[in-house]
Amino acid sequence: MANNNESTIEERVRKEKEGFLVALDGTKGIVRPACRVTGVSPATFYRWYNEDPEFHDKVDDVKELQKDFAEALILKKIEDGDTSMLIFYAKTQMKDRGYTERREIVGKDGESLVPKQKIDLDQLTEEQREVLLSIGLDLINKKE
Numbered sequence: 001m002a003n004n005n006e007s008t009i010e011e012r013v014r015k016e017k018e019g020f021l022v023a024l025d026g027t028k029g030i031v032r033p034a035c036r037v038t039g040v041s042p043a044t045f046y047r048w049y050n051e052d053p054e055f056h057d058k059v060d061d062v063k064e065l066q067k068d069f070a071e072a073l074i075l076k077k078i079e080d081g082d083t084s085m086l087i088f089y090a091k092t093q094m095k096d097r098g099y100t101e102r103r104e105i106v107g108k109d110g111e112s113l114v115p116k117q118k119i120d121l122d123q124l125t126e127e128q129r130e131v132l133l134s135i136g137l138d139l140i141n142k143k144e
Contacts, residue, residue: 016040017048017055024059029066 016038023034035042048055077085090099107113121129 017052020045020048021055021058021062024062025065028069029063 020034020038020040023037024031027033027037031045032042034040035045049059050056074085074089078089091101105113124132
């Protein structure tokens, strides 16, 4: 009898997962509304997601489709001449071509925020000198 009950529970959970995936697709990959629609708690969803590799992959597939949809809308806006969308796309997808914003954080009059310090090597202990030497050797060996 226990075996029959287990298969009944497994079948019910399988159907709940299938229904959830349909709802997730309908909510554009957003989990909370899919939970509300199906009556599946967020905790249950995340347990399924973390414990069931097949369910995990199907959820990720839905989210990837939604990303593709969003990207298609971005490209459509660019085709329609939306300058701000073009700038956004260039900054996020064309960094390899130099389209990026860079901020330099500096101190007063362009000075470094971290002041340079001179270290008197004569003041170091033998142990500290050995550590510095090993760091230097490691750096040299990595370059080769």
